[in-house]
Amino acid sequence: MTARLLPPDDDPIRPAAPRAIRIAIDGEPAEGVAGQTIAGVVLGSGRLNWRRTSVAGSPRGLFCGIGVCFDCIVTVNGERDVRACQRRATDGDVVETQHDVLPEVAE
Amino acid sequence: MTVLVIGGGPAGLAAAVSARRRGVPVVLVDSSDQLGGQFWRHLPDERPAAHPERMQHGWSRYERLTGELTADDGCEILTETQVWAIERFDEGRSTIAAHLVTGPADGTDRPKRTIRADALVLAPGAHDRTLPFPGWDLPGVFTAGAAQAFAKAERVALGERVVIAGAGPFLLPVAASVAKTGSRVLAVYEASRVRSLAAGWLPKPWRLVGAAGKAAELAEYAAGHVRHRIPYRTGHAVIAAQGDGRVEAVTIARLAADWSPIAGTERTIEADAVCVSHGFTPRLELPIAARCEIGADRFVVTDAGQRTSVPGVFAAGEITGIGGVDAALAEGAIAGHCAAGGEAGDAEIRAAVRSRRVFDDFTGRIEAAHGIRPGWTGWLTDDTVVCRCEEVPYGRLRSVASASSSASLRALTLGTRAGLGICQARICGRTVEDLAQRASGCALDGTTLDRRPIASPIRLGELAADDAPRGARTDLPPTGAHQDAHGRAEQEGAHGRTEQEGAHGRTEQEGAQWRTEQKGAHGCTEQEDAHGRTEQEGAHGRTEHEGARGRTEQEGAHGCTERKDDNT
Numbered sequence: 267m268t269a270r271l272l273p274p275d276d277d278p279i280r281p282a283a284p285r286a287i288r289i290a291i292d293g294e295p296a297e298g299v300a301g302q303t304i305a306g307v308v309l310g311s312g313r314l315n316w317r318r319t320s321v322a323g324s325p326r327g328l329f330c331g332i333g334v335c336f337d338c339i340v341t342v343n344g345e346r347d348v349r350a351c352q353r354r355a356t357d358g359d360v361v362e363t364q365h366d367v368l369p370e371v372a373e
Numbered sequence: 374m375t376v377l378v379i380g381g382g383p384a385g386l387a388a389a390v391s392a393r394r395r396g397v398p399v400v401l402v403d404s405s406d407q408l409g410g411q412f413w414r415h416l417p418d419e420r421p422a423a424h425p426e427r428m429q430h431g432w433s434r435y436e437r438l439t440g441e442l443t444a445d446d447g448c449e450i451l452t453e454t455q456v457w458a459i460e461r462f463d464e465g466r467s468t469i470a471a472h473l474v475t476g477p478a479d480g481t482d483r484p485k486r487t488i489r490a491d492a493l494v495l496a497p498g499a500h501d502r503t504l505p506f507p508g509w510d511l512p513g514v515f516t517a518g519a520a521q522a523f524a525k526a527e528r529v530a531l532g533e534r535v536v537i538a539g540a541g542p543f544l545l546p547v548a549a550s551v552a553k554t555g556s557r558v559l560a561v562y563e564a565s566r567v568r569s570l571a572a573g574w575l576p577k578p579w580r581l582v583g584a585a586g587k588a589a590e591l592a593e594y595a596a597g598h599v600r601h602r603i604p605y606r607t608g609h610a611v612i613a614a615q616g617d618g619r620v621e622a623v624t625i626a627r628l629a630a631d632w633s634p635i636a637g638t639e640r641t642i643e644a645d646a647v648c649v650s651h652g653f654t655p656r657l658e659l660p661i662a663a664r665c666e667i668g669a670d671r672f673v674v675t676d677a678g679q680r681t682s683v684p685g686v687f688a689a690g691e692i693t694g695i696g697g698v699d700a701a702l703a704e705g706a707i708a709g710h711c712a713a714g715g716e717a718g719d720a721e722i723r724a725a726v727r728s729r730r731v732f733d734d735f736t737g738r739i740e741a742a743h744g745i746r747p748g749w750t751g752w753l754t755d756d757t758v759v760c761r762c763e764e765v766p767y768g769r770l771r772s773v774a775s776a777s778s779s780a781s782l783r784a785l786t787l788g789t790r791a792g793l794g795i796c797q798a799r800i801c802g803r804t805v806e807d808l809a810q811r812a813s814g815c816a817l818d819g820t821t822l823d824r825r826p827i828a829s830p831i832r833l834g835e836l837a838a839d840d841a842p843r844g845a846r847t848d849l850p851p852t853g854a855h856q857d858a859h860g861r862a863e864q865e866g867a868h869g870r871t872e873q874e875g876a877h878g879r880t881e882q883e884g885a886q887w888r889t890e891q892k893g894a895h896g897c898t899e900q901e902d903a904h905g906r907t908e909q910e911g912a913h914g915r916t917e918h919e920g921a922r923g924r925t926e927q928e929g930a931h932g933c934t935e936r937k938d939d940n941t
Contacts, residue, residue: 268513268619268645272528272555279553280423281416281528301417306527314619315512321764325618327512328531329761329800331519332411333404333478334500336795337761345481347795347830351522352478354406354417 271299271310287357291316291340298355305331305338305350308361316340316350318365339364375400376712377471377488379456379659380496382410383698384690386438387705387725388494388712389448393441394721395713399448400488402473404829406453408439410498411518412698414525428525428553430546430590431698451475455829459493459662461683468685469493469663474831481832485840492685492712495660495673496705499653499691502803503539504749505767507613507757509649513620517547517650524550531556532646536623538562538611539650540743542697545594545605547648552601559644561598562625564632564651565743566608573742587699587732610634612752614647623647626752633748651745654803655692658825670694671803671821677726678717679708687712695739700732750808759808760801762794770805774812782820785809798822 274281284299289307298307305328308316315325317339329337331351338350341362350361376392378385381403389401401408409415413435416422426432442448451473458472467489476483501516508514515531517539523529524547535556537548540563548561563570598605612634613624627638655672666674666682673681673688681688689704696704706725711717717726753759755768773788782805785791791805792798798805802822810817 268533269523269529269531270555272530274420274528276555277422277528279416279425279427279528282420282423284420299420301419302527302529306523306529309523309531310527310529319764324510324764325512326510326761328515328519328523330500330516331522332500334796334799335516335761339479339795345479348479351519354477 268312268314269309270312271302271306287355289355289357289359289361291361292363296361300357302355303351304340304342304348304353304355304359304361307355308350316363318363320366320368323365374398374491374714375467375489376492376494376709377469377490378402378494378496378709379471380410380498380690381405381408381450381452382496382498382690382701383412383435384498384701384705384708385410385494385496386435386442387702388496388687388689388709390438390441391706391709391722391725392494392713393445393448393709395710395715396447397713399709400451400490401442401448402451402454402456402471404453404455404478408442408450408452409435411522412701414522416526416528428550434702453477455831456659457827457829457831459659459828461663461686467491474835479830481834482838483835485835485838487840492687493663494679494687494689494705494708494712495663495665495681495692496688496690496701496708497656497659497692499655499695500799501650502652502654502745503649503800504651504745505757505759505801505804506611506649506752507754508615508620508623510758510761510764511614511616511620512618513616513645514614514647514649517544517648520551520646520648521547524554528554530554531648532644533557534559534644535646535648536560536562536611536625536642536644537648538564538609538623538625539652540564540745541650541652541739542743543650543653545598547650548603549594549597549601551648552597552603556646558601558603559642560604560606562609562611563605563607563743564610564628564746564749566628566630569630570607570742573738573740587697587735610749610752611647611649612639615641620645620647629748630746631748632746633751651749652743653691653695654799655695657692657823658828660686660688660692661824662826662828667823671823675704676717677707678711678715679704680711685712694733694736696732696736697739699728700735703729703732750811759804760789760791760794760798762796762800763790763792765789765791767808770808771812774809775814777813780813780815780818782806782809782817782822785813786822792822797825 287298287300289296296307296311315327317326326337329335333349333352339347340350342348343360375398378389378401389399392399415425454473454475456471460470462468469490471488473486474483501518503516520531535551536559537544544561548558552558608628610628611623612626614620615622622641622643624639624641626634660673663683663686668674672694673692675688675693679687679689687708689708690701703725707722710722753767757767759767759770770789770791774785
């Protein structure tokens with residue numbers, strides 16, 4: 267089991283009825299609710315990592331959750347380097363994961 | 374006159390209300406699209422909670438503060454607005470200029486705007502400081518702040534079996550929130566031992582008189598822990614996380630008083646999420662850009678009226694010391710009042726001054742009880758990643774530092790790339806400074822990794838674009854207004870760059886977007902400044918050409934330059 271969205275009926279703070287949205291991450295659909303961040307939707311869909319690091323190619327996802335660490339950056343509708351924890355998801359967003367390989371040394 | 378308040382958390386909200394009560398126009402800026410800061414982060418307007426108070430402390434205070442401000446025409450509230458640079462001029466009125474960009478986080482073509490103000494209240498807050506440990510870069514390891522943010526604002530549980538670890542009173546509300554979001558909290562591991570906790574929290578208990586609300590808050594967390602059966606273990610730490618591509622287990626060890634792990638006490642428990650926080654780092658880029666004095670404790674120095682060392686610039690909240698929400702509210706109220714022309718002794722803020730006296734004491738108590746102890750490096754291995762962005766391991770950092778005869782922190786960061794990545798040393802900066810200091814065996818040159826003249830990311834296309842259209846309150850400072858070398862350097866950093874990037878700005882309309890990483894953009898045009906920063910570091914900055922998906926790395930230190938650019 268991994269991250270998940272708490273169903274509103276089980277939630278002690280009683281959120282208003284959510285409106286479902288759907289985004290795509292690397293072509294895979296991810297379901298969420300309006301007002302969530304992209305990181306929230308992706309995590310809630312059961313996926314824990316999305317970026318790959320430049321040096322080691324290691325998987326990364328959410329870390330700081332408040333826009334400080336930049337670990338969670340993704341491409342959103344063609345716009346690169348968007349912090350997934352800071353950007354609200356909108357229905358139909360096309361999200362692509364990033365793996366920025368290191369540049370080769372020019373001779 | 375105008376008072377500009379940066380930060381919409383407890384301190385900034387209190388400052389804005391307090392300044393408005395003196396009848397002064399206020400502009401309140403926050404990077405989020407909702408007010409409240411991290412402390413009062415909450416569900417979005419699309420699905421508001423019927424009972425937010427069940428997850429929040431002092432929610433009625435939040436509602437009163439924001440209610441007063443949103444109903445007030447004299448307070449302009451700019452949410453979703455990033456302050457990417459700040460300037461100060463030594464002569465004339467409205468001596469402070471803040472450069473803003475408004476729109477979705479990390480967007481493109483967001484309108485820019487420059488606001489001139491007579492007084493500035495800085496209340497940007499703090500973020501978690503997490504010490505590295507083997508495996509802390511695995512997905513499933515989060516800061517405690519991430520767990521709190523996703524519990525409060527997303528209602529997303531980060532895992533089924535969650536371990537919370539680190540140091541400080543913040544771990545308790547995080548555990549409570551995580552439990553209320555449907556996860557099982559296996560335990561809270563506090564690194565400090567009972568004796569340190571007692572040394573911080575027990576002496577001079579009469580000074581806590583007046584802090585009854587805080588005691589009640591802590592008692593509530595404790596009651597919540599009993600209800601959710603969450604064990605609270607002192608003198609323990611998560612010293613490693615393991616897993617194949619994600620966290621599957623963590624190693625817990627007992628710690629000595631100096632936080633060194635005690636051999637033979639390690640045990641491994643299965644967990645799918647680990648939330649770790651060892652304290653907080655104040656967000657200092659704006660106070661440093663405004664040239665406020667930073668104390669030896671690395672917090673902004675303020676006087677009784679929350680004035681910084683710079684005329685017209687005030688500071689409140691966690692950038693003056695980690696004191697919690699009550700201290701932030703009190704400091705904010707005093708800062709706003711004094712920024713609007715009042716004095717610290719005025720009757721209107723007597724209650725805030727009294728409250729500050731009670732709660733500022735928490736700063737010292739938190740540090741005494743939970744402050745980071747040097748033995749923590751005992752859980753590092755040579756291959757433990759220290760700088761997450763540039764993936765610099767502890768062994769390399771240590772060997773480069775000990776092999777170098779230089780006492781320059783900059784030489785070490787350039788030699789290893791530690792602290793030069795996408796987060797601009799926000800996460801690892803304090804740790805890199807600490808480890809470099811220890812490995813080099815001598816006092817370093819006193820520079821820090823806190824300085825980020827471009828305070829938040831802005832794309833080059835946005836930098837190149839004109840400011841907001843006429844009609845908006847946009848008043849770019851005249852070039853002649855810059856009276857000193859540093860101010861001029863900042864100005865050239867922003868506007869000189871803009872001119873150079875004019876061509877790129879045009880290509881942006883053909884689908885290319887440019888983004889600049891903070892130090893890169895500024896450093897590229899910065900020749901020298903009061904802080905002695907060199908050209909090399911600027912050349913180390915990174916410029917990414919996004920439309921073409923190529924990256925331009927200008928590796929001054931390594932002598933390589935590569936351009937991949939379809940459009941030129």
